[in-house]
Amino acid sequence: xxxxxxxxxxxxVYMKGGGYYSRVNLGMRQVINNSLDLVKAAIDGxxxxxxxxxFGIGDYGSADGGTSHELFRNIIATxxxxxxxxxxxxxxxxxxxxxxxxxxxxxxxxxxxLGVRSYMRDYDNVYVLASGTSFYxxxxxxxxxxxxxxCTALHWLSEKPGSISNHIHAVGAKGNExxxxxxxxxxxxxxxxxxxxxxxxxxxxxxxxxxxxxxxxRFLGNTGGVSMFDTSNAIWLKLxxxxxxxxxxxxxxxxxxxxxxxxxxxxxxxxxxxDVNKAGLSLDHIESRVxxxxxxxxYRETRDLDSFAPAYVDMxxxxxxxxxxxxxxxxxxxxxxxxxxxxFYSQYEEEVRRRPDEHSMAHIHHYMLISKAK
Amino acid sequence: xxxxxxxxxxxxVYMKGGGYYSRVNLGMRQVINNSLDLVKAAIDGxxxxxxxxxFGIGDYGSADGGTSHELFRNIIATxxxxxxxxxxxxxxxxxxxxxxxxxxxxxxxxxxxLGVRSYMRDYDNVYVLASGTSFYxxxxxxxxxxxxxxCTALHWLSEKPGSISNHIHAVGAKGNExxxxxxxxxxxxxxxxxxxxxxxxxxxxxxxxxxxxxxxxRFLGNTGGVSMFDTSNAIWLKLxxxxxxxxxxxxxxxxxxxxxxxxxxxxxxxxxxxDVNKAGLSLDHIESRVxxxxxxxxYRETRDLDSFAPAYVDMxxxxxxxxxxxxxxxxxxxxxxxxxxxxFYSQYEEEVRRRPDEHSMAHIHHYMLISKAK
Numbered sequence: 001x002x003x004x005x006x007x008x009x010x011x012x013v014y015m016k017g018g019g020y021y022s023r024v025n026l027g028m029r030q031v032i033n034n035s036l037d038l039v040k041a042a043i044d045g046x047x048x049x050x051x052x053x054x055f056g057i058g059d060y061g062s063a064d065g066g067t068s069h070e071l072f073r074n075i076i077a078t079x080x081x082x083x084x085x086x087x088x089x090x091x092x093x094x095x096x097x098x099x100x101x102x103x104x105x106x107x108x109x110x111x112x113x114l115g116v117r118s119y120m121r122d123y124d125n126v127y128v129l130a131s132g133t134s135f136y137x138x139x140x141x142x143x144x145x146x147x148x149x150x151c152t153a154l155h156w157l158s159e160k161p162g163s164i165s166n167h168i169h170a171v172g173a174k175g176n177e178x179x180x181x182x183x184x185x186x187x188x189x190x191x192x193x194x195x196x197x198x199x200x201x202x203x204x205x206x207x208x209x210x211x212x213x214x215x216x217x218r219f220l221g222n223t224g225g226v227s228m229f230d231t232s233n234a235i236w237l238k239l240x241x242x243x244x245x246x247x248x249x250x251x252x253x254x255x256x257x258x259x260x261x262x263x264x265x266x267x268x269x270x271x272x273x274x275d276v277n278k279a280g281l282s283l284d285h286i287e288s289r290v291x292x293x294x295x296x297x298x299y300r301e302t303r304d305l306d307s308f309a310p311a312y313v314d315m316x317x318x319x320x321x322x323x324x325x326x327x328x329x330x331x332x333x334x335x336x337x338x339x340x341x342x343x344f345y346s347q348y349e350e351e352v353r354r355r356p357d358e359h360s361m362a363h364i365h366h367y368m369l370i371s372k373a374k
Numbered sequence: 375x376x377x378x379x380x381x382x383x384x385x386x387v388y389m390k391g392g393g394y395y396s397r398v399n400l401g402m403r404q405v406i407n408n409s410l411d412l413v414k415a416a417i418d419g420x421x422x423x424x425x426x427x428x429f430g431i432g433d434y435g436s437a438d439g440g441t442s443h444e445l446f447r448n449i450i451a452t453x454x455x456x457x458x459x460x461x462x463x464x465x466x467x468x469x470x471x472x473x474x475x476x477x478x479x480x481x482x483x484x485x486x487x488l489g490v491r492s493y494m495r496d497y498d499n500v501y502v503l504a505s506g507t508s509f510y511x512x513x514x515x516x517x518x519x520x521x522x523x524x525c526t527a528l529h530w531l532s533e534k535p536g537s538i539s540n541h542i543h544a545v546g547a548k549g550n551e552x553x554x555x556x557x558x559x560x561x562x563x564x565x566x567x568x569x570x571x572x573x574x575x576x577x578x579x580x581x582x583x584x585x586x587x588x589x590x591x592r593f594l595g596n597t598g599g600v601s602m603f604d605t606s607n608a609i610w611l612k613l614x615x616x617x618x619x620x621x622x623x624x625x626x627x628x629x630x631x632x633x634x635x636x637x638x639x640x641x642x643x644x645x646x647x648x649d650v651n652k653a654g655l656s657l658d659h660i661e662s663r664v665x666x667x668x669x670x671x672x673y674r675e676t677r678d679l680d681s682f683a684p685a686y687v688d689m690x691x692x693x694x695x696x697x698x699x700x701x702x703x704x705x706x707x708x709x710x711x712x713x714x715x716x717x718f719y720s721q722y723e724e725e726v727r728r729r730p731d732e733h734s735m736a737h738i739h740h741y742m743l744i745s746k747a748k
Contacts, residue, residue: 054515054518087515087516089515091503096475096478096479096481096482096483097475097479098475099475100474100475100478100504100506101470101471101472101473101474101506103506104470104474104505104506104507105470105471105506107470107506107507108470108506108507108508109470127505127512127513127514127515128505128506128507129465129503129504129505129514130474130503130504130505130506131478131501131502131503131504132474132475132477132478132479132481132482132502132504133478133481133482133501133502134482138501139501140501140503141428141461141463141501142461144428
């Protein structure tokens, strides 16, 4: 039997497919661009030339591959220039229910899906593979990844460590409920690092960009103005009051996520006897960075509320919908669950329209560069 | 630019997903079982032990992976026994629109999707990757596949070499129209072999099971009784007469397939100066084999027409629907195209009910074992 059991996070409903994620997540490309300095440092610091074996790139939690596409095009260009004969394999990874057809369609079709010209059309000897397996397992063979990347994925926990009675997200949890989430996040961070250590070649590098809590206590949608998760929580509580959802469903609607702090990320590296250190990993660089909310920023300029409010809510919906939907009782018909989720987002949009200047989904991530010993 | 252009066969609509292919194609598992002797010969003839690098398995045209699953479980068991330390990677390949989520779901979920217990649950150090790229390109890096397998996929051509004015399938084509299909099939066979030669490790082996025409001129659905493609053709012609579909649509409804003969398969191996020979490939074994139609066979026993007719047509539909649907004018609304396709299959079912003993979809394949020089 494999050491790691099947992941618990594969849910009845995952994200919308068909490139939806890339289309509505304008902010993600900015976040990825914001990691270019670390990616450049990683690639520059690697011994790439003078070899003919495959150069393996890994993308953990890739979604439809649209947001990371330009980054990988740049990496392919750099590796090809330094080692013209090395085949390059881009290994995408996400949960089984991810829309891999959108990913392969974008990369292989003749027309430019997602407005992106596929690097497959411009580079020979480049291969694309996908693993539809949770990154809480080892998903690629040992020593097959030279450069691993992950953006806005590793804040998802391997499982929901219990319910949160007063909130929909661990950012609002207290006492033992908060402890359970912190403990799961600690365990999961180590699991992620150990599997990636196995997958990396000696001398390989990782750049991770992870939703987190910064030194000022800020996190996604909580950077001034109203807090996105508090607003969401208030709407769900109102839906309970109105008898639309049950108390049990409310408690069940919980993101299996945790926003780690710098200390959380550092922990396995700080202890010299840790398994992560023994596996040869070291943390070369870490810092938190903010990327503004492109929707809110545009609204501040245009004051066009009819553009801002629905687009803003769509972007939020693209990654939150499955959590809300799956929190509702499976005994409800799918259509009814869909209607309740629709109702939630329409109330959220009303909330945005009521106080538009208070809403912003600025991104707080920790950006880090990790190396495996040669 | 890559040497090979993007494939032309990716169509607006592909096969139904969600494991539909495996569920309705009972015959395919029998066909795959019928290839076990060649697979065993291939694996037995390989130098597997005493190594620690990855053992790569390739499945070309895998669909949802359900039909080949038992076969790969057996191969994994054999390789693991002979080389306990070798990581094993099962590389699935199909067109971008294939339902890879069904495949990864089956392999990774805890419940037994498709009634199959995933080999991932029983073997450690086994990884599953997918390539959503046409097998008319090189889809895996050079020398990464030890054993390649393909069942009931390589009869699909890389593109439709023109229309067929009097039939829906090349088996009914004549004159220059037939020549165009034969020529495309010849070219495509060589393309398939050369890409697989590049992907195979030295000493690697391929087992191919390909829909074909046997020495008695028999082929799928044409092994006595009425011919499936002639029946289909007659129904489409009737739909033209009735004004349901246009003459242009009828001509456009053409399977991009060709049923090769033994001579066709042998051609690139027979010529010592061929590129295929130069690439190191040799044909160790080839023969045509028949696998009966499980639906018709059961009907002969039970005489239960209400079970036979719809199940038989469902199985036909699982792989033919996209060709019929995509032959209809895109100017028709999707719903209308769907209705016409429904009408076709309901008329086919009436035809089966009228003369049930005449209908059978026995499978004619060529089975072959190919080796790459060490």
